[in-house]
Amino acid sequence: MSKEVVLSVQGLEKSFGDQHVLRGVDIDIRRGESIVIIGPSGCGKSVLLRHMIGLHQPDKGAVYVDGVDVSHMRRRDLYEVRKKFGFLFQASALFDSMTVGENVSIGLKEHFHLSPEELRRTAEVQLDLVNLRSAIDKKPSELSGGMRKRAALARAIAMDPEIILYDEPTTGLDPITADVINDLIRSLQKRFHATSITVTHDMTSAYKIADRIAMLHEGRIVFDGAVEDVKGTENPYVQQFICGKAEGPIQTV
C-alpha cells in the first residue's frame, strides 16, 4: 500500500439528462496494482472508466493521472496523457476496415515513424502474446468473439502502456474463453508491471485478476478492499452482489 498513487478520482459527478450516473466517486489507484471495480449492469462502471482517459468530461470533480488533472485539459495535452493508457473496449472496437495486424499496429504507425516491416514485426510480437499470430492478415469480421477480444487486447498493450483499462473483458464469452482472457490479463500484469483497472460484473474474473476490489453502487464507491476482504465482508451490497441474490439493498429494475 506504500506505492505512489498513479490515478486519483476525486468527487466525480456525471449526469446524462435526468440520469445521475456518478454521484461523487472517490478512489485512488496505486502504481502496479490490479484493481477491479464491480457493480451491477448500468451502474456507471464504464462511464467511470471513460472519465479516466478523458472520453467523458465530468460535471463536477476531477481525475488526476500522475498528479495532472485530465478532465480539464487541452486536447493536445490530453493526447499525450492518453499515450500512457491502453483501453480494452467491451465490444472490442476493432477497426473493421483493417486487418488484425493493422489494428494492432495503428497506434505505433500514427505516433512513431516505423517502416511497414517494423510495424508488421511489432504486430507479430504483440499477437504472439495473445496466441493470435495466425490471424494477423484476417479481418475482424472473420474472428470469433474470443479471438476479437484477444486481438483487441494485443492492440491495447501494443503501445506499452503504464495503465491498462479493461471494460468488461469477459462479458459475452464462454467460461473457458473468459478464463483464457483472465489468464492473459494476469500474465500481462506480471510481465509488464502495468497498472490494471478493470470494470466487470463477472465475479470469477474479478477474483482471478484483482489485487483489490471496489464496488460502485448508485454512483458512489460503497466498498473498497483486498480480495480476501470481499469474501468475508458483511457489507450488504457486496454480499448481495457476490452471491447474486435478487433480494437485498440493490434494487433491480
Next chain:
Amino acid sequence: MREAVSSLGRGAMRAIAELGELAILVVRIIKVLPQLPRTVRLTVVQMMEMGVGSLPLVIVTSFFTGGVAAVQAAYQFQNWIPDRFVGSVVGRSVLIELGPVLTGLVVGGRVGASIAAELGTMKVTEQIDALEAMAIDSTRYLVLPRFVAGAIMIPVVTIFADGLAIFGGYLAAVGSLGMSGETYVSGLRLFFETSDVWSGMIKSLVFGMVIALMGCYYGLQTSGGAEGVGKSATHAVVSSCLLILISDYILAEFLFSWIFA
C-alpha cells in the same frame, strides 16, 4: 397551445445546438488542416471512393440530362429561335447550373449517406472512442480526409459530368432533332464564357464541402445502434440536398451580382 409553443421552443433550441456543434466541427477541421500531409494516403482512398466510385452514376445522369436539355430547348424554341441556340442553351445551363447541382445532388446522396453510415457505425461500435483512446485525433484521421476528398472530387466529377452532358446534348440534337453537329457546336461556342466554367466550379467546390461536412457531422452524432445509423444516413442526405439547393441560390446571387457581374 402551451404544448405547441414549448415544442417549438425545444425545436429551436435543438436547431441552435446543432448549428453550434456543426460550427465546432468546422473549427476543428480548420485546426487540423495543417496536418493534411499526414493523411494523404487516407485522403487518396476517399478520393478514389468518391470519384471513381461515383462515375457510373454520374455518366448515366449527366448524359441524359444533356439530352433532355437539348430536346426541351428545341421544343420551347418552336421554330421561333434558330436551332443553333440549342447548343448555347445546353452549354450554359449545364456549365452554370445543371452540371454542378445535379452532380451535387446525385453524388451527394451516394457519398453523404456512405460517409454518415460508415462513421455512424464506427461511432456506435466504439471504434471512434478507440481511436481517441489511442491518442489519434478522430477529426484528423476520419473527418479531414473525407472533407478534403469531397472538396476536390466533387468539382472533378462535375467537370466530367459537364463534358458528358454537353456530349449527351450533342447526340440528342444530331440524333433526334435532326440538327447538324456543326450547328450545335457553333451555338455552344457563340455564348461561351470562361466565367461560366468558374462559377460552376466554385459552386461544386461548396457543394463538395457541404456533402462531406453533413456526412461527417451526422455520422459523428450517431447514437443507438442500427436504427441510429439509418437515421444519420437519411439526415445527411436530406440536409446536404437542401443545403445544396439553398447555397446554389445564394451563390448564384453572389457570383453573378458581384464577382462575374
